[in-house]
Amino acid sequence: MSNNPFVLNQLLHLTNENYQKDANYAIAKIMLDHFHELPQMTIQEAADLCFVSTASISRFVRYLGYSGFSEFKISCEKSIGIEADYSNEVKKAGKEDLLPIYSRFTEQVLQNIEISFKNLDIEQLDRICIRMKSADRIAVFGLEFSSLIGEHIQSRLARMGKIVDTGLDLNEQIEIASRLTEHSVVLLITMEGGYLYRNSDILDILEKAGCYTIVFTINPQIKLLQFADEILVCGHANYNTEARVSLLYEVEMLLMHYSISFFQNH
Template identity: 40%
Template sequence: MELGNPVRSILLRYINNQKKQDNNYFIAQIVLDNFDEIPQLTIYQLSEKCFVSTAAISRFIRLLGFATYTEFKSACEAEIGITHDYDKKYTATNPAPESSFIAEFTENLHRNLTYCQEHLSESELKEVAERIHTASDVLVFGLEFASFMSQHFQSRMAMMDKRVHNGFTVDDQLAAIERIQPNSLALIFSMEGGFFYFNEKVIAALKKKDVHIIVFTFKSSPMIERSADQVILCGERNENTEGRLSVLYIMELLLFYYMRTIYLA
């Protein structure tokens, strides 16, 4: 299975979307509570922790999109920890003081927003809004945080009578692409360009369907430039997750200009 998002996020999403607390709900909770142990546990040991059969574990793993328990364990083991989100000077044995982080984070955020204000023109935002309006189908993709924010974008666009599709996992995204019509648009939010390295099948599927691709990123790359029809730079710094707030900033600008130039026109 190709995820596009961490296993923990998939498990939390599963729990949050369940209407009833059945066996699968409790398995998900126990897996989360013992996540760091999963790579060392056999399916028999996990089934004992969950007080269910090994068959129940297998069914749950397939429900999440994994073919086998071994594949699931490998994905858990490969998951990157939260410390990778931050500059090493703040996670080292003798880290820099927290006050330094606050100052740097705020300064970098301010620089990103100023960069957007200076480089992203109204005409460009209106052009994207028009493309969203005229597209037969609109897809909004990103990794983890951007993927969650795409749900916010989706709900706000629905309030303006425009249907937007998203997908949390690679399988979800491929399924969404399969259903779209000609003359469709994809908005991809990828601050470091990781979406293009981890989701190559999604990019290939978009290109095969001749989808117009607009990428919002901090640093363009040959891979992005080969795949995208338009690249919009939306900041300069992402050492300590400042870029996540730029994602929301850009989405809010797009919502505003769609409202003003399309919905209220």
């Protein structure tokens, strides 16, 4: 996991999901409290901070998928360097700017949802749901907010008797992808296409496996989408993360269609 910039998500996930509150939980919790200091620390300083040995820190970062503490620190620094997903207009907004900004945001969300609805194709949803129903495996790929949507899909489909795999980071997703077959279905979430350009290894695995791939995006014209079997359009704008809302709308439409088709009593 060389220089993975999503290490913050890994630490958050570890503290959220570790109900036993073991040693890894304790280390992750302290590291989160001092996250901005980690890039400047030595492994000894990190060990002292967490009240453990340097060997325990080494085991912890290897557990997260890093080769050592140095690589872990680089990833922390990269993660700190990622700014919020908002435009400069929002970042520099004064109090007098808020109402117009929120008004435009709301209008854009509604336009995105309207576009999603206009692109709604019942026959396409039928095709996708039939594939999902018969799939030997279903996987959801995406990062950051998309991974949270993946967990939502996983939870809802589990209630309808269908197990879904989703990985928090690229290493987990590569491992999941390696188990997929031509009878598997992949839901790939990439609002503006960045996932496609940064993760060619996963795309190569999916193409070789011959998976049935459904892509959620606001940019259906990307050349790299030629491999996709189905594209679900989630609007056209993501200037200030508006597409997150329309993505959830599109996902809910698909889950509703699956439920109506295969889960509810007729």
